[in-house]
Each structure stands twice: as structure tokens, then as C-alpha cells.
Amino acid sequence: MTQGVVVGIDGTKQAEAAAAWAADEAVLRGTGLRLVHAREPWPESDEPWAEQLLARTADGLRARHPGLSVTVGLIPSGPVPGLVAAAEEGTLLVLGSRALGSVAGYLMGSVGLSVAGVVERPVVLVRDHGDVSPRGSVTVGVDAQQPEDAALQFAFEEAERRLGSVHVVYAQQLPSYGTLGPAMVSDVRLAVAPEIERSLDDLLEPWRTKHPDVTATARVTIGSAGLELVRASGDSALMVVGRRTRRSVLGARLGSVAHAVLHHSRAPVAVVPHD
Known part of the structure; x- marks a missing residue:
């Protein structure tokens, strides 16, 4: 299997939804899945926490999709450059996007906007609306x-x-x-x-x-x-x-x-x- 789908995770509910969607997409495509966390490049950023997050998320997705190839990567170059670089490892990048409520409307955040505006691969933005069916129009x-x-x-x-x-x-x-x-x-x-x-x-x-x-x-x-x-x-x-x-x-x-x-x-x- 190739690493066809790359997903960025950061511990938020939106990122969890993105990872679940990306795993379903990888199964539909018959490819592997790569989980990445792009941490800030300063010494006090929590590398052990990020490694545990990647391992825990990967284990959960493997249990949900037996046979799915899931690899992980910790990128120390910062969220935007890290995710842009990680996108080159696959054919599709998946990110979570956050909601600010009905009055303010939805806002992806500066990282998602910046990455989606420069990556030369398709980028999918997923919100946390519960389980999103991989089927449909x-x-x-x-x-x-x-x-x-x-x-x-x-x-x-x-x-x-x-x-x-x-x-x-x-x-x-x-x-x-x-x-x-x-x-x-x-x-x-x-x-x-x-x-x-x-x-x-x-x-x-x-x-x-x-x-x-x-x-x-x-x-x-x-x-x-x-x-x-x-x-x-x-x-x-x-x-x-x-x-x-x-x-x-x-x-x-x-x-x-x-x-x-x-x-x-x-x-x-x-x-x-x-x-």
C-alpha cells in the first residue's frame, strides 16, 4: 500500500474527526494512511505528548479498520511548513476545522487557511459533526x-x-x-x-x-x-x-x-x- 492519505492531528475533536474521515477515505482508496503532528519548533513544545497522541490515534484507527496500514510522523518545523511538507508524502491532505458557534459562523483558523492556500494536492477540511458517513453524494x-x-x-x-x-x-x-x-x-x-x-x-x-x-x-x-x-x-x-x-x-x-x-x-x- 502507498501512503495515499495524510492527516494532521493536534489533539482536538476536529482533528479526531479528520483522522476518522481520512481513515475511511484511505480504505475507499485502497491506500495507507499517514498521521502527522507538526509541533512548534521551540524546546518547550511537548514532544512526548505528541508521540503518545500519534500512537494512540494510530492504534484506534487500526482497531477500527483491521488491515489498514497506518504510519506516524512527528514534524518539528511548525504547523504550516510542516503540514505543507507532509502533504507531499501523499495524494490527499486532510485537516480538521473548528467551529466558533452559530453567531460567529465557522472558521478554519489561520493554519488551515494557509495550508489549503498553498498545498499542491487536494486538501479536505473536516468538522466535528459526529460520524460523517463516507457514502453519499x-x-x-x-x-x-x-x-x-x-x-x-x-x-x-x-x-x-x-x-x-x-x-x-x-x-x-x-x-x-x-x-x-x-x-x-x-x-x-x-x-x-x-x-x-x-x-x-x-x-x-x-x-x-x-x-x-x-x-x-x-x-x-x-x-x-x-x-x-x-x-x-x-x-x-x-x-x-x-x-x-x-x-x-x-x-x-x-x-x-x-x-x-x-x-x-x-x-x-x-x-x-x-x-
Whole structure:
């Protein structure tokens, strides 16, 4: 088995949920699992505690998944550089994300945001919502005008592993000028949706051919892409969003849609880099 799935743990409930999700994913992929803890690089950081955490978590996952290859690694270079480096050891990095309550909304934290914004592998962020079923549908957000194959490929492959379906969501932003009432919104929807849905069907046809066991549906919504994807996440086992790898003058970063989904989606979120 290869070390296909890497998961970062730090002793929190969110990290425990991420480790459980990552183990299920490794089983679905038929690969091994690597647990890593990236500790702060100063002498007073608790290395024995970290080693015990890794060993205890690994033993629990092996008991839950007999036959699963689980290895561990303690990285002393700090959370962000350590997790970025650890991601190169596998094909998928899994991290936990924390909740701040219903008023403040969800916030991954600076480490998760920083890592997801630079890693050149797909990154999945998992919250502690109890046991998350590895089965079910996969929702992916696309831009019908500039579709990216990487996110669609990831979504179809994940749906196939889960014996689930793919739901493609495209959000059509309304014109910024003028004030549109409910009747006008309906008129705009009727005008733009059929043409875009045909484009989405054309876009999905080769993926349906490549993955004949996966049912794929496409839906056009009117409004903010981030908000519409967050709404769709409630019925999904996994949400997939893309991230451009081209760097701006500010360096690598996540786009506004990915930010919105990561902060508010209840489903695990996969951030898939693409050119």
C-alpha cells in the first residue's frame, strides 16, 4: 500500500474527526494512511505528548479498520511548513476545522487557511459533526464559462468510491445594475437557466461516459456562488471547490467562493488546486 492519505492531528475533536474521515477515505482508496503532528519548533513544545497522541490515534484507527496500514510522523518545523511538507508524502491532505458557534459562523483558523492556500494536492477540511458517513453524494461548484477539469475529476472519482452521485452547481450572478424584484428574478432565471444547463450537460457528458456508474445532475442557481454552494452542502457527503494555483502579487491564496464554503459548509470540503 502507498501512503495515499495524510492527516494532521493536534489533539482536538476536529482533528479526531479528520483522522476518522481520512481513515475511511484511505480504505475507499485502497491506500495507507499517514498521521502527522507538526509541533512548534521551540524546546518547550511537548514532544512526548505528541508521540503518545500519534500512537494512540494510530492504534484506534487500526482497531477500527483491521488491515489498514497506518504510519506516524512527528514534524518539528511548525504547523504550516510542516503540514505543507507532509502533504507531499501523499495524494490527499486532510485537516480538521473548528467551529466558533452559530453567531460567529465557522472558521478554519489561520493554519488551515494557509495550508489549503498553498498545498499542491487536494486538501479536505473536516468538522466535528459526529460520524460523517463516507457514502453519499458529492457536490461540486463549477464555472460554466471557465470549467476546470481537476475539480470535476476529483468529484467523479470520489462519488464513484462512495457509490454515490455528483451534483454540479453553477451560480449565475444577477446584473449589478438596477433593482430587481421577485418577478424580474424569475424572468432572468427563465432566460439564462436553460442555455447554461445545456452547457453543463455538454460539460458533463465525457465524465458520465468515463464514470458510467455515477449519476450526475446539474443545477443552475441565481445568486452568490459561495452562498448557493453552502446551501447545497447540507445534503452532501462531500463538497468540492477549485483553487487556482497561479500566484498573485499577494502570494498564493484562496478565492472568495472557497472562503465562503470553507467557513460555512457543514459537509467536509475538498479544495482542489488547478492551473
